[in-house]
Structure formats: C-alpha cells, structure tokens
Amino acid sequence: MSDSPDTSSELSRRHVLRAAAAAGLLATPVVGALAGCAGSSPSTRSGSGAKSADNPFGVADGSKVNVVVFDGGLGTEYAEKDKGIFTTKHPKVTVNLGKTQKIKTEEQPKFSTTPSDLINNSGADAMATDVLVNDGAIVDLTDLLDATTWEGSGTVRDSLLPGTINDGTYNGKFYTLKYAYTVWGMWYDAALFEKNGWTAPKTFDDFFALAPKIKAANMAPFVVDNKHGYYPRWHILATIWKSAGKQAAIDIDNLKPGAWKADGVLAAVSAMEKIVKDKLILPGFYDHTQSQQAHLDHKAAFIQLGTWYKNEMAKTIPSGFKLTLSDYWSVSSADKAPNDVFAGAGEDWVVPAKAPNKEGAKEFLRAMLSVDGAGQFASLTASLSSRKGSGDKVSDETLASANAVMKSAPKDLISWRFPDYYADFDKESQNQCEELMAGRLTAQGLIDKMQAMADKIAGDSSIKKQTRTS
Amino acid sequence: MRHGKARFVIGFLSIPLIVYVYYVIWPFAQAAGYSWTDWDGYSDKPPALVGLDNYARLFKDELFKTAFWHNVFFLVTVPLFTITLALFFAFLLNVGGRGNRAGVQGIWGSGLYKIIFFFPQVLSLAVIAVMWQQIYAGNPQGLINGVLMKIGLVDPNNPLQFTADPQPFLGVPAVLWWLLLIAVWGGVGFYMVLFSAAMQSIPRDIYEAALLDGAGPVTSFLRVTLPLLRDTVSVAWVYLGFIALDMYALVYVMTPSQGGPNHTSEIFASVLNFTAFNKGQFGYACAMGVALAIFALLLAAAQLRFTRRERIEY
Numbered sequence: 001m002s003d004s005p006d007t008s009s010e011l012s013r014r015h016v017l018r019a020a021a022a023a024g025l026l027a028t029p030v031v032g033a034l035a036g037c038a039g040s041s042p043s044t045r046s047g048s049g050a051k052s053a054d055n056p057f058g059v060a061d062g063s064k065v066n067v068v069v070f071d072g073g074l075g076t077e078y079a080e081k082d083k084g085i086f087t088t089k090h091p092k093v094t095v096n097l098g099k100t101q102k103i104k105t106e107e108q109p110k111f112s113t114t115p116s117d118l119i120n121n122s123g124a125d126a127m128a129t130d131v132l133v134n135d136g137a138i139v140d141l142t143d144l145l146d147a148t149t150w151e152g153s154g155t156v157r158d159s160l161l162p163g164t165i166n167d168g169t170y171n172g173k174f175y176t177l178k179y180a181y182t183v184w185g186m187w188y189d190a191a192l193f194e195k196n197g198w199t200a201p202k203t204f205d206d207f208f209a210l211a212p213k214i215k216a217a218n219m220a221p222f223v224v225d226n227k228h229g230y231y232p233r234w235h236i237l238a239t240i241w242k243s244a245g246k247q248a249a250i251d252i253d254n255l256k257p258g259a260w261k262a263d264g265v266l267a268a269v270s271a272m273e274k275i276v277k278d279k280l281i282l283p284g285f286y287d288h289t290q291s292q293q294a295h296l297d298h299k300a301a302f303i304q305l306g307t308w309y310k311n312e313m314a315k316t317i318p319s320g321f322k323l324t325l326s327d328y329w330s331v332s333s334a335d336k337a338p339n340d341v342f343a344g345a346g347e348d349w350v351v352p353a354k355a356p357n358k359e360g361a362k363e364f365l366r367a368m369l370s371v372d373g374a375g376q377f378a379s380l381t382a383s384l385s386s387r388k389g390s391g392d393k394v395s396d397e398t399l400a401s402a403n404a405v406m407k408s409a410p411k412d413l414i415s416w417r418f419p420d421y422y423a424d425f426d427k428e429s430q431n432q433c434e435e436l437m438a439g440r441l442t443a444q445g446l447i448d449k450m451q452a453m454a455d456k457i458a459g460d461s462s463i464k465k466q467t468r469t470s
Numbered sequence: 471m472r473h474g475k476a477r478f479v480i481g482f483l484s485i486p487l488i489v490y491v492y493y494v495i496w497p498f499a500q501a502a503g504y505s506w507t508d509w510d511g512y513s514d515k516p517p518a519l520v521g522l523d524n525y526a527r528l529f530k531d532e533l534f535k536t537a538f539w540h541n542v543f544f545l546v547t548v549p550l551f552t553i554t555l556a557l558f559f560a561f562l563l564n565v566g567g568r569g570n571r572a573g574v575q576g577i578w579g580s581g582l583y584k585i586i587f588f589f590p591q592v593l594s595l596a597v598i599a600v601m602w603q604q605i606y607a608g609n610p611q612g613l614i615n616g617v618l619m620k621i622g623l624v625d626p627n628n629p630l631q632f633t634a635d636p637q638p639f640l641g642v643p644a645v646l647w648w649l650l651l652i653a654v655w656g657g658v659g660f661y662m663v664l665f666s667a668a669m670q671s672i673p674r675d676i677y678e679a680a681l682l683d684g685a686g687p688v689t690s691f692l693r694v695t696l697p698l699l700r701d702t703v704s705v706a707w708v709y710l711g712f713i714a715l716d717m718y719a720l721v722y723v724m725t726p727s728q729g730g731p732n733h734t735s736e737i738f739a740s741v742l743n744f745t746a747f748n749k750g751q752f753g754y755a756c757a758m759g760v761a762l763a764i765f766a767l768l769l770a771a772a773q774l775r776f777t778r779r780e781r782i783e784y
Contacts (some may be wrong), residue, residue: 053531104747111512127512131750137512226608226634227726283627284615285634294609423749431732438634438731 056147057359061092065360072120073312086367115352118361148368164345178345181384182306190322218284223300227287229430238342243268245336260451269443341409345386502754511752524757544714556661588659599723606632636734643734704777
C-alpha cells in the first residue's frame with residue numbers, strides 16, 4: 001500500500017466498511033485488518049519529534065495526520081483552509097483530509113485497531129460521546145488547552161468562548177473540542193416583519209398575540225421538523241431552562257428524584273403544548289430541510305434552530321429575505337432565567353486513544369483555533385467559531401443578529417447534558433417531544449414520561465452515571 | 471486426467487471459499503462469541519464473559535418484544551400479499567387469456583407488463599425508500615397528498631401522515647402497513663417472473679385438457695397451476711420470510727427517529743442498531759443478532775418441512 005492518499009482505495013474501503021457494518025455489525029475485527037492494510041503503515045506511527053514553542057506537542061516531520069471532517073451543514077471547505085494553515089507551519093507533515101456524513105459507520109469499526117487521528121464526530125451518524133469516554137477510546141485534550149495559541153501569545157484555554165471547555169468536559173477531563181459556536185433561537189425574516197409592521201416576540205404571550213395577524217397574512221405562525229426529535233427538543237428544553245432556571249436543569253441532568261416536577265417545568269411544556277393545540281404550526285410532515293425551506297418560502301413566520309441555518313440553506317435563500325435570529329421566547333413573569341441564551345460550542349472533534357499521530361491531531365486542532373482559521377470558518381460558514389473574536393471581521397447581517405443575541409446574554413448559557421449522558425434518555429426524550437408536537441401527548445404526559453425514564457436510569461446499576469455541578 | 475480435473479476445480483474453488491469463510495462465516499462465529507460477553511464495541515479491553523445473561527435479558531426487554539411482534543407482522547403479511555399478487559399476475563400473464571386455436575396464452579400485452587412489474591427489482595432498496603419518501607411526504611409536496619389535495623379528497627390542514635402515522639389500523643400501527651405496501655410493491659415483480667418461469671414449464675396440454683373438461687380460469691388456476699407450483703411457492707415463502715425479518719432500509723430511511731414515531735415501527739434490526747451503536751452494548755446486540763439468526767433458520771426449516779409433499783412428475 002502506498003502512503004499517498006488513494007481515492008479509489010479509500011472509496012472501496014469505505015464501501016466495505018459500510019457494507020460490513022450494515023450487514024451484521026459483525027465483521028469488526030476483519031474490517032480492522034482491512035483498514036490497517038489500506039490506512040497508515042507503521043512508518044507513520046510518528047512518536048514524537050522535538051518539542052518547541054512553535055511545535056508544543058512535538059509533531060514529527062514526515063509523519064501523516066488523518067483528519068475526518070463531517071460533511072454536513074457547515075461544509076468542509078473550512079477544514080481545507082485549516083489544512084493550508086497547518087502545512088504553512090509544518091510543510092513536512094502530510095495532512096489527509098477525509099470527508100463523510102457517515103462518521104460512526106466508517107470510523108467506529110477502526111477504533112480498536114488503527115483509527116483516524118482526528119475525527120469530527122458530528123451529525124446524525126455521530127458516535128455516542130459517553131460511550132467513547134467511558135471506554136477510554138478518546139484522549140484527554142487538556143494539554144491542548146495549556147498550549148500557547150497558534151499566534152504564540154496566551155494559552156488556547158484563554159482564547160476560547162465561554163462554555164466551550166465546560167461542554168467538552170466529561171468526568172472532569174476535557175475530551176472533546178467543540179469547534180463551532182452555535183446560537184439557537186427563533187428565526188424570522190426581518191424584511192417581512194418590517195413590511196407588515198410586526199415585531200419579533202420576546203415572550204410566548206407576545207407570540208400568541210401576534211399569531212392571529214400572521215395567520216391573517218395567510219401564513220402559519222410556526223413550522224417544526226417532525227422527523228428528528230432533537231429539533232423540537234432544543235426548543236422544549238430551552239424553554240424549560242428559561243422558565244424553571246438553571247438549578248432545575250442541573251437536577252434533571254443529574255437524575256434527581258422528582259426533578260421534572262420542579263416549578264416552571266410544566267409551565268414551559270404547557271406553552272409548547274398551546275402552540276400545538278391552537279394549531280399555530282404549519283400542517284403536514286416536514287423534515288429539517290423541508291421545514292426550513294417552508295420557512296424561507298414564507299409559508300411560516302418562525303422556525304427554531306441554530307446558526308448553521310444560513311449555511312445549510314445558502315443555495316435557496318430568496319433574495320431580500322433578511323434571515324434574523326432572536327432569542328427563544330420566555331414563558332411568563334415568573335421565569336427564573338428569562339434572558340439566558342441557548343448557545344454553546346458544538347461540532348465535536350475527538351482524538352482516538354489509539355490514533356497513530358495524536359501529536360499531529362492536537363496540532364491540527366491548534367491550527368483550527370488560530371485567529372486565521374477561526375476567521376475563515378466564520379466567513380465561510382456564517383457561524384461563529386469557539387475561538388473568541390472569530391466573527392469580528394465578517395460583515396453579515398445574520399451573523400450580526402446572532403452576535404446581538406449573544407451580547408445581551410447573561411453569563412449563564414443554556415446547556416443540557418442528559419441526552420449526551422444517557423442514550424436511552426436521548427431516544428425517549430426525542431420520541432416524546434415528537435409526540436407532543438404531533439398533538440398525541442399532553443404537557444403533563446411528557447413530564448411524567450421523562451420522570452419515569454429518569455427514575456428508570458437512576459435505578460439501573462448497569463448504567464454508569466454522570467453528574468454536572470455547573 | 472481425473473486428477474488434473476480435481477486440481478482444476480480445487481484451484482478455482484479454494485480462493486472464493488477461503489474468502490467466504492474468512493469474511494462471512496468467521497464474523498458470524500465471532501458474533502456468536504461476542505454475544506456471550508459484555509463487549510462495548512469501542513475499547514479493546516478484554517470483555518468479560520457473562521454467559522447467557524444477554525440472552526436472558528432479551529426476554530425481559532420491552533423494546534425487543536415490540537420489535538419482535540412488528541417483525542412477526544411482516545413475516546405473515548409480506549409473503550402472503552407478495553405471493554398472492556405475484557401468482558395472480560403470473561397466471562394472467564401466462565394462461566389467463568382467452569383460449570383459442572393457438573392454445574392457452576396470456577392476456578394481451580403480457581410481455582410489456584412483465585417488464586413493468588419487474589422494474590422495481592432493478593432498483594436498490596435505498597433508492598426505493600428515498601423515492602417512496604417523496605411519494606409519501608406528509609405535506610402538499612408529497613405526490614399522494616398533493617394529488618388528493620388538488621381533487622379535494624384530503625384536507626390541506628390535515629394531510630395524510632403515512633410513515634409518521636402511529637394510529638393503529640386492524641390493531642397494527644399504520645406506519646407498518648405503509649411500509650408493507652412498499653415491500654410488496656418492490657417484491658411482486660421478481661416473484662411474478664419466478665412463477666411465470668415455473669408456469670411455462672407446465673405442459674400446455676394439461677391446461678387444454680382442463681379447458682376441454684369445462685374448467686374456467688379460476689378452476690384451472692386452483693386445480694392445475696397451484697398444485698404444480700407448490701415447490702416454487704414454498705421456496706418463495708422462505709425467501710420472503712428473510713426479507714420480512716429485515717426491512718431495515720425502509721425503517722431507517724422512512725420513519726421518524728428511525729423506528730418511530732415513538733417506537734411504533736421498531737424492528738429487530740433497528741433495535742439492534744440502536745443497542746450496538748447508540749448504547750455501546752455490542753455484546754447484547756450480538757445476542758440479538760444470533761437470536762434473530764436462530765429464529766430465521768428455525769422458521770425456514772419449519773416452512774420447508776410443512777410444505778414437503780410427494781413431487782408430481784410431469
């Protein structure tokens with residue numbers, strides 16, 4: 001096998017992996033042998049080169065870094081730019097950039113033999129982080145945080161936006177670098193709102209007051225993704241946080257008995273239920289891109305999702321559509337944290353414990369977190385990077401609206417952990433949120449089912465528990 | 471000469487056989503091995519042996535039970551509807567036409583129909599699933615919904631939900647019936663061609679004799695065709711049983727949250743996938759796979775045993 005990247009063998013290997021995984025999940029060790037054959041040869045098991053200020057992890061010249069980037073809403077072009085930045089500093093290190101949407105299908109079978117060095121673990125086919133952490137399959141990246149930045153001033157730790165380190169920490173160790181800084185909220189067309197004299201609601205009551213006017217304009221007030229339960233779950237969980245406050249959310253994540261019955265939780269879910277009951281949702285079944293297109297086609301006034309929206313739909317945004325983000329709505333004056341914003345670092349990057357070139361992988365992450373790399377990311381994707389100041393040089397109205405939401409945010413960010421902690425809870429919460437939005441479940445029903453699932457997991461000694469303190 | 475021939479045969483057979491054993495049989499054996507452990511799939515820490523625990527867990531797993539009954543539903547309905555329809559079409563295409571001087575023949579245009587019916591067979595299952603997703607789309611852009619809304623049969627405020635509809639119909643969630651329709655549509659063509667081939671090997675004079683004795687199309691089908699096709703139908707039943715135990719591609723592509731809404735389209739394979747990859751319980755997932763394999767083998771054996779009968783020579 002040659003050391004140079006070979007597209008056709010790469011393709012056929014993927015094909016084999018996918019077929020094997022799909023056919024019976026059984027062929028793992030065999031595939032491992034295959035991957036070993038097609039992937040890196042022992043000579044690329046770099047060990048360490050000399051460490052220096054410019055090379056804090058000691059990447060060896062002549063070594064090879066295999067990077068796998070998720071080919072989703074953010075595209076892959078930014079990773080190409082990072083590769084350019086990386087090779088400027090390390091011209092003798094080869095970076096192989098693989099792109100895929102099937103992260104788990106293609107990468108999981110290689111984990112116990114020769115995995116890729118750096119994996120963008122994202123998308124619908126992402127590997128469960130809790131499993132990777134509990135198995136010791138990925139490495140602690142604390143030394144990346146302590147390294148100096150690419151520019152050589154200050155540490156990487158100090159250059160990150162709030163929440164990035166906390167969200168990537170499991171059991172007290174920093175395992176995942178979440179690179180894209182996403183702000184979630186309600187999207188609308190500012191131009192349309194201006195034309196009709198509507199103001200974007202700040203509370204559910206504002207929305208319910210505005211809804212008849214929107215309907216009169218022959219539009220649905222709201223549209224949801226019915227196919228992926230985690231879309232409505234963002235909305236429901238963000239609303240619960242605003243209404244019941246941070247401590248209630250921490251208790252829920254920690255599976256505290258009766259946590260779902262805390263003050264404010266029912267009010268939040270009931271507000272969501274009212275949207276369904278009052279028939280304010282565009283009728284029909286839509287998946288994520290279909291619902292987004294319906295919103296762009298002015299079939300619905302609002303849709304909720306994160307800041308990758310613009311990039312994902314870039315090709316079909318009508319001219320004159322002023323895509324604008326506003327914060328999620330608060331529920332009532334009794335809300336405990338009405339101004340907290342749902343934002344955080346997403347798009348996980350992990351380094352497998354058995355990766356042949358971990359130094360190269362960490363160095364690539366450092367390159368991604370450079371001012372240049374983060375700035376390129378923001379301008380290419382219209383999303384913020386978790387490096388501070390990535391959006392400063394980008395003149396984009398949509399990004400500016402996201403920045404504005406962030407500027408009015410208090411220091412606490414809405415962040416939920418239980419779906420990452422427990423796969424069963426993840427599935428159950430997605431299912432029941434779908435049921436609520438389809439009108440087949442009441443607010444009280446959802447809370448009861450969530451509490452039952454929390455109690456079931458808490459009582460199951462075979463499931464390893466995780467806790468959060470902040 | 472004989473010796474040379476053996477070498478020749480062995481030479482050609484050994485390589486595919488080794489590949490087959492290494493890439494197919496050996497992984498199966500490994501899966502069985504892993505099903506006795508608590509292997510998690512990601513780490514290479516030696517997994518602990520847990521004996522039959524994984525299998526005992528299967529019997530208590532509510533989700534697995536749900537999936538089991540959904541597979542049983544497909545196991546009954548997929549072969550039943552596919553074979554019935556395929557037999558009906560094959561009969562029409564071969565001997566359903568008017569008997570005349572040229573003897574017994576199929577209905578007019580049967581050659582064209584054969585191609586049309588067979589067509590779904592050349593598409594991969596994933597392509598079929600994606601195509602039907604557009605046909606079934608639960609909004610005005612969906613083919614069925616769009617047409618029915620135009621002619622006023624469906625309320626635009628309440629479109630048909632198809633594979634997102636959990637409401638039971640005859641006690642079975644609607645989503646399963648809609649998936650069944652696709653499976654049958656995709657399978658009928660192949661079995662129609664299979665039965666056609668078998669029917670063509672039935673001597674025409676038997677039909678003509680039946681015709682002379684006054685048998686109509688229904689009688690000749692029930693009294694002549696069906697008994698003589700018994701073996702072919704029986705094999706088709708076993709094949710379709712395997713297809714019904716799978717159904718994964720359709721569920722994966724077409725249902726919300728892959729097995730939803732709220733577990734109403736969960737099948738063996740979707741539960742297995744969730745257990746292995748989302749929950750990281752490969753040992754337990756392997757036990758599911760092995761249980762499924764045993765179930766399939768028993769089913770095939772029982773099926774072939776029950777339909778065995780004296781072969782009719784003709």
